[in-house]
Amino acid sequence: MVDQVHKEFRKRDLLYSGALWLLSLIIPDPQLHYRREYQLRRRDLFYLLTILLLPLIWNDAHFHHLMVLAGIHGILALGLTLFLGYAGQISLGHAAFFGIGSYTTAILTTRYDISSFLAFWASGLTASFFAYLIGRPILKLKGYFLALATLGFGEIFLVLVRESPHLTGGVIGIFDIPFFSIAGFIFDTYLRQYYLIWGVLIGLVLFSKNLIRSKMGRAFLAVAASEDGASAVGIDVNGIKLGVFVMGAAFAGLAGSLFASVMSTANPDIFSLNLSVLIVMMVILGGMGNLYGPIAGAVFLTWLIDGLSRYQEYSLPIYGVILILLLIFFPDGIGTRLRVRLIYLISYWGRKRRREKVEL
Amino acid sequence: MIFLSVEEIVKNYDGVGALNRISLQVRKGTVKGLMGPNGAGKSTLFHLISGMERPDSGRIRFKEREITGLRSHEISRLGVGRTFQTLQVWGNMTVVENVLTGMHTRIKGDLLSSGLYLPWIKKSEETAMKEAKEILERLGLFGRWKWFASQLSYGEQRRLEIARALAAKPELLLLDEPAAGLTYPEAKQLAETFSRLKESGFTLLLIEHHMGMVMEIADEVAVLNNGELLAEGPPDVVKNDPGVIEAYMIRK
Known part of the structure; x- marks a missing residue:
């Protein structure tokens, strides 16, 4: 009886398959960790065109500025998702590497007149150098202890920045950092900055995508799932953890450099624990073990914070409620689960109606 | 000896x-x-x-x-x-990825060159893939190579672990x-x-x-x-x- 109902053609099947097709345009496939032959999909084209055309269609300075921030958060979340989402380690001090990147650029460009393009790469290197120094001792810790150690590192960084005014300008920070420029082209409008940031983000996404589809990406996942299993096949567990940590810090350093040259200022309030937690939230909301999800999470949270800033006094409770709801309904993150949930939901609606019909 | x-x-x-x-x-x-x-x-x-x-x-x-x-x-x-x-x-990976991870030390690549996907990485990954499928064939798991390892039955997971060790x-x-x-x-x-x-x-x-x-x-x-x-x-x-x-x- 039920089987017969299944085989029956109904008009709403058209609707479901149409909806699924639309979704498949937007939501990425479950990502594979080996290489397949490259083919440009409609989906990739859709993403690229959206990123390219969105600021032109929605031509508004506030929107551009918001998307610049979202892009910077996206780079941060991408770096952390390699560490948190793939290698399964927690870090609550990611904002410190963002800060190190920012201050490197700020100091190099304002005091030593080094071009912002060179400072950009130097920031990434400095952040990863510090990550190497910090990571070597603390990455032996696991779970909560690692979270506490990285949190401590973040706080120590803040104290050092505030207490060394000669180097970092102390509480006031550093001003008048020149805009990012390549070969005389200055990124001084929000629109130009938008293309700069999202261009860098796309480059880093491609890099990470190659990485997770190679032996390194598989090693990250192996370390997350079972360290004993990983070391039994010859994976240097500590080496992999350190490598991912350094890589994530390098991404954060690059993001920090872009932030400094876009905002023209660097001051310690930005790089607090709030930002670290925010980045972790972006990764968790976006989806663990997923590259696009954290970027979506970054855009979403940046918008949410901006939207709530109008209702200053209620912003914290609203923020909390939204996050809790999201974590209840999307525990694995939006990006990873949305596809599965929607397919499930659609099939559930179908089944429910059919069941009601049968019972009548 | x-x-x-x-x-x-x-x-x-x-x-x-x-x-x-x-x-x-x-x-x-x-x-x-x-x-x-x-x-x-x-x-x-x-x-x-x-x-x-x-x-x-x-x-x-x-x-x-x-x-x-x-x-x-x-x-x-x-x-x-x-x-x-x-x-x-590793339940978070597919069967073939598990075996590929077993070959970790024999595949070329590091954080930088894998990220840039340099030509020798491509070659090394492709031969590894071929070999992984052969190993799965030998242990009778080839029909499941695209499945997640967590979806396999207990006996199949045991065999997968041996396949991974052999890799x-x-x-x-x-x-x-x-x-x-x-x-x-x-x-x-x-x-x-x-x-x-x-x-x-x-x-x-x-x-x-x-x-x-x-x-x-x-x-x-x-x-x-x-x-x-x-x-x-x-x-x-x-x-x-x-x-x-x-x-x-x-x-x-």
């Missing part, structure tokens, strides 16, 4: 003796069975050989080289593969109760796999409770009890050893 030799090894956990002056030898190209009641120290011995834990005293040599105190990934790179009593397959091309394979929880036909199939492995030149050290299986494929059997070596020798001799019979088979 003595391939692996364990000399006078001692291991205590907070004063509880797990292994007391155990000495064992495994010759190249043979299958050695390791038996004993629960808590006899078999798995502890495996942990010590594979470097997951360190012995309190004593030495372990592999191919004339001392490996005591090396870290487990270093020992694995020297050619010692192992499986676990409690399954350690690292080990010379010595430590198998910790590979037939635990398997049905009779599955265990029989596994025994056939092991005899094929032995023919193709692998050296196996095998912890097993299935008496029939051990007697069938092992060239030599060692029996542990309460951290002591009770008997060692060909299966027929050990089977009839009065000490073994008392300690292991009929304990009243």
